[in-house]
Amino acid sequence: MSEYEKIQKSALKLKGVGELSAGKKKKKKNKESKHRMEQVVTSQSDEEVKTKKAYVDKRTPAQMAFDKMQEKRQMERILKKASKTHKHRVEDFNRHLDTLTEHYDIPKVSWTK
Numbered sequence: 001m002s003e004y005e006k007i008q009k010s011a012l013k014l015k016g017v018g019e020l021s022a023g024k025k026k027k028k029k030n031k032e033s034k035h036r037m038e039q040v041v042t043s044q045s046d047e048e049v050k051t052k053k054a055y056v057d058k059r060t061p062a063q064m065a066f067d068k069m070q071e072k073r074q075m076e077r078i079l080k081k082a083s084k085t086h087k088h089r090v091e092d093f094n095r096h097l098d099t100l101t102e103h104y105d106i107p108k109v110s111w112t113k
Contacts, residue, residue, distance in 0.1 A: 057064070084092075 059067075
């Protein structure tokens, strides 16, 4: 039993959990100071709205043209996909499969050979 006398029987010590972190107390805030802060924030936001100008686009003409063309292509893709029903898509896919060579087909396997 002397082997078991050398072990520690205290609680596990974890980082961040201990006397220092457990001893911290939250500060109480005054309702008046909170109310004053709200007034300051609202007055600043009112001033910002008055002083803000219209949004200025800082993109170059090439960037604007690029974005415009991307939107146009995306709309074309959407319209192209929306124009076909599922039945038409399946028919087109079957036609495509018919044109492929039969090289990739799985060969038949029988036990009689």
